[in-house]
Every structure is written in C-alpha cells, then in structure tokens.
Amino acid sequence: MNPDKSDLRPWVVVNMAMSADGKIATAGREVTTFGSPRDLKALYSLRATADAVLCGARTIEETGATLGNGGDAFRRRRIRAGLSEMPLRVIVSGKASLDPSAAIWKAKGSPIVVLISSEAPAGARKRLETLADAVWVSPSKGVDLEAAFAWIRGKWGVRRLVCEGGGSLNAAMFRSGLVDELRVTLCPRVFGGNASPTIADGTAGHLEDAFPLGRPELRIHGEEIYATWKAVRSESITSKSGKTRSRKPNSQPNPLTRDASINRGLRAGS
Numbered sequence: 236m237n238p239d240k241s242d243l244r245p246w247v248v249v250n251m252a253m254s255a256d257g258k259i260a261t262a263g264r265e266v267t268t269f270g271s272p273r274d275l276k277a278l279y280s281l282r283a284t285a286d287a288v289l290c291g292a293r294t295i296e297e298t299g300a301t302l303g304n305g306g307d308a309f310r311r312r313r314i315r316a317g318l319s320e321m322p323l324r325v326i327v328s329g330k331a332s333l334d335p336s337a338a339i340w341k342a343k344g345s346p347i348v349v350l351i352s353s354e355a356p357a358g359a360r361k362r363l364e365t366l367a368d369a370v371w372v373s374p375s376k377g378v379d380l381e382a383a384f385a386w387i388r389g390k391w392g393v394r395r396l397v398c399e400g401g402g403s404l405n406a407a408m409f410r411s412g413l414v415d416e417l418r419v420t421l422c423p424r425v426f427g428g429n430a431s432p433t434i435a436d437g438t439a440g441h442l443e444d445a446f447p448l449g450r451p452e453l454r455i456h457g458e459e460i461y462a463t464w465k466a467v468r469s470e471s472i473t474s475k476s477g478k479t480r481s482r483k484p485n486s487q488p489n490p491l492t493r494d495a496s497i498n499r500g501l502r503a504g505s
C-alpha cells in the first residue's frame with residue numbers, strides 16, 4: 236500500500252451470483268437475474284451487515300439496482316446490529332457517465348456517493364453533482380480505489396462494505412488488492428458465450444498475478460452452491476518461481492460480530 240495513504244479502509248466483501256460456467260450475465264446482458272429467492276434473501280442479509288454497498292456504473296444502469304435495504308425485516312436487522320436503516324450507496328463511474336435517469340436516483344432513503352476520475356468531463360461531473368449527495372474526485376488518473384476507500388472510511392464511517400459488481404469494478408478491486416472476502420452463489424445454469432461478463436473482467440498474465448484465495452466454506456441450498464473465500468494474506472503467497480506477492484492484508488479487522496450465514500448476487504432492481 237502506498238505509504239502516503241491511510242491504511243484505514245473498510246472490510247471489503249465482493250458478493251456475486253455466477254452461472255455454472257462462470258458467467259455473471261449473458262453475453263448480450265439480457266439476463267442479469269438468475270438466482271433463487273433464497274439467493275436474493277441472502278443478498279439482502281449480507282447487505283444488512285454492511286455500512287455501504289458499492290457498484291459500478293453499468294451494473295446500476297443495466298440491472299436497475301437501487302441498493303436498498305431489502306425491506307422492513309432487513310431494516311430492523313440493521314438497526315439491531317447498530318447500523319443505519321439503509322446502507323450508504325456508492326457508485327464508481329470514472330468518466331462520470333452514470334445515467335442521470337437510472338432508477339437509483341429516484342429511490343430515496345440513504346445518501347448516494349459517486350467516485351469519479353479527475354479526468355471526467357466537466358459537464359458530466361456537474362450533472363452528477365446535482366444528483367448525488369457527494370461526488371469524490373480521484374486525485375489521480377482513473378479512480379484510485381484505495382484512496383477512495385480510505386475517504387469512505389474516514390468521511391462516512393464505513394467499516395464494512397459489500398461490493399456487488401460488475402466484472403470491471405471487481406477486476407480493479409482485485410488488481411488493487413482491496414478485496415478481503417469473496418462470496419459467490421453458483422447457480423444451476425450454463426450461459427456460454429466468450430463475451431459474457433465474469434466476476435472479474437480483467438486479466439492476470441501470470442499465475443503469480445492471480446488474486447489468491449484461501450480454503451472455501453461451502454454450503455448447498457436447493458440447487459445452488461454458496462461459497463465464501465477469504466483473501467490470502469501476503470506472507471503466505473509465494474509462487475513456485477519464488478516470487479512473493481506484495482498484497483498487504485487489511486490492517487482493520489472484519490467488524491462483523493456475528494456470522495451472516497448467507498450470501499448472494501445482484502438481482503434486478505434490488
């Protein structure tokens with residue numbers, strides 16, 4: 236981690252639904268919802284453990300997600316856990332291209348924060364500033380997620396954050412070593428298509444560059460497999476060639492006090 240930056244950041248959980256052949260939507264993006272009702276409940280249960288939910292701009296637009304709390308039962312759960320009634324909603328949109336008519340703008344209840352690049356066109360930035368509760372401008376080219384997470388922690392008090400995709404945002408987070416936990420619901424469908432999005436739509440050129448995960452916890456419910464992995468700490472990541480990865484573990488503990496025995500992927504409009 237860059238020593239200039241605070242190493243205080245939230246505990247970050249990536250939560251996704253995936254087809255049996257590794258896709259998170261169909262190639263044409265027609266199908267974005269394919270988990271069971273249990274899976275949806277698990278998504279809301281997981282959100283009910285988090286201060287904030289994070290998504291990329293295309294996920295917000297294409298799924299109609301509003302990133303709410305899932306209704307009254309989950310709202311009560313949040314309150315019992317000492318959280319706000321609804322999670323803070325965080326969207327990454329480097330070019331500030333996020334659609335001003337997206338459903339999320341009409342769903343009230345908690346602040347919406349957008350993370351953009353300093354190179355975003357001024358007009359698009361202004362437009363988002365009129366819609367969002369806060370627009371954070373990255374100090375460097377692109378969106379520096381590490382700096383953004385430190386800001387989210389410091390400014391908004393976010394100790395636990397759930398990221399619900401999509402593949403481009405997840406890839407950037409894995410690349411930056413910012414993921415502490417990955418939860419995947421493996422669903423009984425085969426989508427096919429080499430253009431279908433996946434959990435992390437980036438590349439690891441070498442095995443050493445692949446983001447390392449530990450031993451999974453697995454549960455089977457109905458026809459779905461629920462898997463949870465924790466990120467492997469850097470000291471245990473040494474490849475055959477002797478190369479050691481530099482990923483620094485989160486200096487903050489997971490604030491979750493009780494096991495949210497759950498999981499799930501994003502549902503349209505959720």
Ligand SMILES: NC(=O)c1ccc[n+]([C@@H]2O[C@H](COP(=O)([O-])OP(=O)(O)OC[C@H]3O[C@@H](n4cnc5c(N)ncnc54)[C@H](OP(=O)(O)O)[C@@H]3O)[C@@H](O)[C@H]2O)c1
Binds near residue numbers: 253260328403432499
């Ligand atoms: N199955 C599931 O659980 C699940 C969950 C979520 C999404 N999905 C699917 O995934 C698809 C969307 O994924 P996607 O990869 O196309 O889009 P995405 O990751 O949701 O959003 C991509 C956009 O977010 C911004 N962004 C992401 N990472 C950034 C970074 N590091 N720096 C700057 N900006 C960044 C950019 O916005 P700008 O263009 O403004 O720069 C980029 O164009 C949809 O089909 C959706 O249905 C499935």
